[in-house]
Amino acid sequence: MATTTTTVPSAGPVAGWRSFLSRLRQGDEIAQMITFLFAASVVLLTLLLVFVLWQGSILPRHKFGFNFFRTSVWDPIFDQFGALPFIYGTLVTSAVSLFVAVPLGIGAAIFLAELAPARVSDALEFFIDLLAAVPSVIYGVLGVFIVVPLMRSYIQPALQNTLGFFPLFKGPAYGIGFLTAGIVLAIMVIPYIISVSREVLLSVPRDQREAALSLGSTRWESTWKVVVPFARPGIFGSVFLALARALGETMAVTMVIGNTPTISASLFSPGYSIAAVIANELTEASSNLHYQSLIELGLALFLLTFILNGIARLLIVATSQRGRRTGHT
Amino acid sequence: MSPGLRWRKFVSGFMLTMTGVCALVSVSVLFLILGYLVYHGGTSISWNFFTKLPAPVGESGGGMANAIVGSGKLLLLATLFGVPVGFLGAIYLAEFSGGTTAFVVRYAADLLNGVPSIVIGMFAYSLAVLPFKHFSTLAGGFALGLMMIPITLRSTEEFLRSVPNALREASMALGASKWKTIASVIVPAAYRGILTAILLAFARVAGETAPLLFTALGNSFWSPGWNQPTASLPVMIFTYAIAPYDDWHRQAWAAGLVLLGLILVINIVARAILSRGIAVPRA
Structure with a gap:
């Protein structure tokens, strides 16, 4: 030894x-x-x-601290920078887009996963993948030339006539603004929601459906009360993914939001978003503080999307593993 | 049939129809987009679009030849930067690395993949534009290449991992060294998948606009060499679409049609390559 x-x-x-x-x-x-x-x-x-x-964002962090995110004066001439209008615009447009895209996307995903024959489902999924590949500047062009005129002459007046008593739908119909940006964003994120939700729904084990059906539930009841709850974390994951995409989207939003820093209860009013202000001002920043304030906005955007993407990935992975564990092989 | 059951059946049929409507609406958006682009772009596209420089404001006619060449140069640089890093990084992850290193690299790649493109542009601006005090094709290529890395890396790794272990063992048993095994057995076995990954990454950055705003900027003329600002199709579409001239709008439509056509064709080709399957039977 x-x-x-x-x-x-x-x-x-x-x-x-x-x-x-x-x-x-x-x-x-x-x-x-x-x-x-x-x-x-x-x-x-x-x-x-x-x-x-x-x-790159040391100066504004030291000078404004947390007030950077709470004040709403953005004045490069007097070196006053408060980012609230941009944060507000980003959050409102993202909220509008999810409000439109989530029901549509999940509905479509349920159809593709539960109802459509595999061949049809795969074919449609192919088109949806193509839709996800369309660059954002193209959505911006369509927004400028199609959605904005439609909103100005038909949708916004119609909303005003029917729901005008809500502060959300008051004010002149410019066509551009929070609502338009939100709708263009919705069109952009729907493919993400559909593709991921479909995948998650397909990973729900078959015996879950069969059990529900054999107990006498209708097709819809087995889908809505058994399959969807089983896949719920993954569906939430797809929504977080869509939210992260909507928050960081630049081109399409810049082209239709109106680029005016306002905080207004009306969705018809023109606004501004974090990504849009970076795109418009970064190369023309008048002072170092101005430049660094924009970098700080970028940092905030980065952290936000980082957290959302992380949550989304965890939820999606957890759901598909659950499907694999419960399903018999 | 009891009224309760009839009601439940009605609800079931109704809701399922609604999901079908949702799917129909979502997919028809693609055809609306394509239809509009083909209609507006098709009427304004001409031979001049591909061969001439942009006309000065007020003059009609002109084309986007410089933007097409500019986009080509940017994408070439992006591919030269992004693909080697992504591809070799993926080989390390799939063939050499242990658990912890792989986790860290994968995590970094996923993080990079989720970064909004405008933030990538900001990063490239402060790294490749500010120190040199001028915009350049190189800076734009760097920004786009940075976006290609995570996409190439993650999918290449996945395809390398899907190559059955029996192939690795067979090659090693014949006395080949590890890198010979990788170069002559594993990569050829997964090449369809890797090609698809690279093509999809290419298509994804081909339409990126936000990172180019601060790096390649734009240019109304030819951009000789690699060290000057250059025009590119996505940025041209952006500037032309928000300008107040009808003639520019037409050019924007035409450019949009060309760009979308390119991206959709690459996507379809990539998927066609993949759907023929990986050339090796799975173990």
């Missing part, structure tokens, strides 16, 4: 060195090193991104 313990440590490094050399000669160590460098560069770039955003 004693002899082995004394010889092993001395033989170990030599043997290790030798096998290292032989592996090096075959190139394995080099291949591993090269690929490791590339993999590590992904981590470094991500860290650098966080560092640049953090380091």
